[in-house]
Amino acid sequence: MADDKEREGPDITVAEFHKKIKDAFEVFDHEANNTVDVEEEEPTGYIRFEKFLPVMTEVLLERRYRPIPEDILLRAFEVLDPSKRGFLLKEELIKYMTEEGEPFSQEEMEEMLSAAIDPESNSVHYKDYIAMMVIDES
Amino acid sequence: MGSGTSTQHHFAFQNAEKAFKAAALIQRWYRRYTARLEMRRHCTWRIFQSIEYAGQQDQVKLHDFFSYLVDHFTPSSNHERDFLDRMFTEDRFPQDSEMEKFGDYESIEVPDNYTGPRLSFPLLPDHATALVEAFRLKQQLHARYVLNLLHETRKHLIQLPNINRVSTCYSEEITVCGDLHGQLDDLIFIFHKNGLPSPERAYVFNGDFVDRGKDSVEILMVLFAFMLVYPKEFHLNRGNHEDHLVNLRYGFTKEVMHKYKTHGKKILKILKDVFCWLPLATLVDEKVLILHGGVSDMTDLELLAKLDRHKIVSTMRHKTRKENGKQVKKEEANQKSSAGRPTPWFLPQSRSLPASPLRLGSLQAHRAGRSSSIPCGAPRDAKELARQVRRSVDLELDRCRQQAGFPVSWGKEEASPCTPEADSGAEEPLEPTQEEWRQVLTIFSASNYYEVGSNRGAYVKLGPALTPYIVQYQANKVTHMLTMRQRISRVEESALRALREKLFAHSSDLLGEFKKHDADKTGLITFSDWAEAVESVLHLGLPWRMLRPQLVNSPTDNTLEYKSWLEDLAKEQLNRENIQSSLLETLYRNRSNLETIFRIIDSDHSGFISLDEFRHTWKLFSSHMNINIRDDCICDLARSIDFNKDGHIDINEFLEAFRLVEQSCSEGNASDCPQTTNTNDNGCSKPGTH
Secondary structure, eight states, rough: OHHHHHHHOOHHHHHHHHHHHHHHHHHHHTTSSEEEEESSSTTTTTHHHHHHHHHHHHHHHTOSOOOOOOOOHHHHHHHOOOOOOOOOHHHHHHHHHHHHSSSSHHHHHHHHHHOOBTTTEEEHHHHHHHHHHHHOOO | OOHHHHHHHHHHHHHHHHHHHHHHHHHHHHHHHHHHHHHHHHHHEEEEHHHHHHHHHHHHHHHHHHHHHHHHHOOSHHHHHHHHHHHHHSSSSHHHHHHHTTOOTTOOOTTTTTOOOOOOHHHHHHHHHHHHHHHHHOOOOHHHHHHHHHHHHHHHHHOOOOEEEEOSSSSSEEEEEETTTTHHHHHHHHHHHHOOOBBEEEEEEOOOSSSOOOOOHHHHHHHHHHHHHTTTEEEEEEOOOOSSHHHHHSHHHHHHHHHOTTTHHHHHHHHHHHHHSOEEEEEEEEEEETTTTOOOOTTHHHHHHHHHHGGGGOOOOOOSSSSOOOOOHHHHOOEEESSSEETTTTTTOOOOOOTOOOOOOOOHHHHHHOTSSSSOOOOOOHHHHHHOOOOHHHHHHHHHHHTTTTOOOOTTSSSSOOTTTTTOOOOSSOOOHHHHHHHHOOOBOTTTOSSSSSOOOEEEEOOOGGEEEEEEEOOOHHHHOOOHHHHHEEEEHHHHHHHHHHHHHHHHHHHHHHHTTTTTOEEEEEEEHHHHHHHHHHHOOOHHHHHHHHHHSSSSSSEHHHHHHHHHHHHHOOOTTTTHHHHHHHHHHHHHHHHHHHHOOOTTSEEEHHHHHHHHHHHHHHHHHHHHHHHHHHHHHHHOOOOSSSEEEEEHHHHHTOOOOOGGGGSOOOOGGGOTTTTTTOOOOOTTTT
């Protein structure tokens, strides 16, 4: 989709992005005052649209935060499961997610576990898990 | 330190690095997923809010329609004259003697096999508590006791002033609850969690007790009972749903007639009067004002205190045909909206912000939460909530108090007074600061309002120094069992269904707009064009680009065939091919108003109106709304709806004919069904089962 737009010219892309960004921003703008709440270092605790727009446009133009393809995701799980069992134990998942990379908060961990863990085996069969999440996305 | 070891270390390091990267990837993926989920949640919320708001604007159309009938319409035949008179017979104020007749409960016998709760007067606290317990066990209060209770309630309410002044020196705390809308589970939950009312535990319920939910009757019984038992500590404000015309539209009337087949009419008649006697506002310690419908820079407490509240029968109609000349009191009660039209003070319409020249567009104001009858989004953590909290009216109240001559006092939480009058130094108009935003609180107490899992409810406790403490909850076991993902999916489905129906209802206009974007007549438009076109027709202010993937199934990357998309939409909605589709569209667009009018005509609440009445209604309404419909089409329509050909139309038949009854009970449990105006009793209705 973005490819088509790029062929048409950068100006049109930026304008499209601006519209999309505005749409998305407004969803979270509860008080209709061009401000959304964030939990960043910002001392005020919220961010204004004027500040948000250029930053987000950059992000979209540079195509950061693209979706991660299923097969790459699968390989990532397989790295954490070197003996190729096809699953990760609950404790293992917790260890990796809360100690490696950019660690999860407790809330994030609980939320992931609630959907990922098969209660009978207390493990996550990652191939199935990925498949389930992907369906959800579309 | 041989070569073997260093290789080992090398591999170990590589492995560690790989693990780190793998974990980081998975986290990134997961966070993106939850962010999208959060986005969907917010979008869904937006959809519901927009549609609800549009529904209210619809109601205003009805209001205008009645005004039109009163002011401008001249009946051209006796037939029409009679018909109109029937529509307006509700407006007479009942005399006291009539009230006695309607409140007559003594002649009603309670059968021996009745196992429900019994009441005796004067009511004792135990009676009220027992009532709650009985309702929790799904028992029903006998009509005799209902009428008795309403009779006593009315006697009590008549003595109360428009603005209830309450002091917290006796009770240690006061709890304020917002809209309940017939959701008894939420009321029971509040009493369970916060404690039953008592001399030490005061309560204020801020209106909208009825409509939409399925236990409005029971809620009223409990609230009235506690009010009689603890008159100094238990207070009720009138909301815009404490109004017999609104009840016709939003389900309370239906509920009463269903639960009380023999005495329902009597109950409704006395309730209509009881509603008019409910106080309009509660003032706590002269510091906190609790008022349904919020405030604006036009709120005038002095005026509020003086008007004859009993004369405000309904906000949907504020004139009568006969009293055209003498409506002085009602006019005084109405406030002018920014459009200059008089609007009833407690209709939740857009108003400008307090002490500010800022005039938000009406939908934005609605989102900003000016009305306390619209649910505010329920965030999941307390910090986020704190930002959304706006505390009850201190700023505006002080302006009013200044006008009325009361002394102005400031608590430590409040920002410095900066109204233009008080601050002589200020020259420019002032935008409300974040602090001032925090002065107004919107409380909504009906959890799972739109759909199971849609939102939490809340109540606020005012402790010593009236500092607010907010408690949120969700009163449904099912919710807890679902994961966040499942909860969001359910609510989302519901929202999208409603949205698709709205889109269908505007098919012709949409086609017109799409064609404008398709100058070359290719039959295709881009997604961007689609988004623009849809917004320009529907005016819902929704993020259409976000929603597009769920509304448009397009094989191509960037364009859609709009004609076939519209056809697909129609296929989903229609189940009667013999009805002309543009007529159908029109009916869909206006169905809430039509339903309301039908129910008004059906004054004995039988559920039937005659073909003639249907035709007359439609003719009047469509001419007022400038809808172009030929007479013979209307006749055909009427006849095709009359399934059993007896010259009468069952109102529910009519609604079912256009698949307007939600089929949301397919998931089984009746108690999980979202309650809308169209559900029959507690579940679905099927054609031909009446």
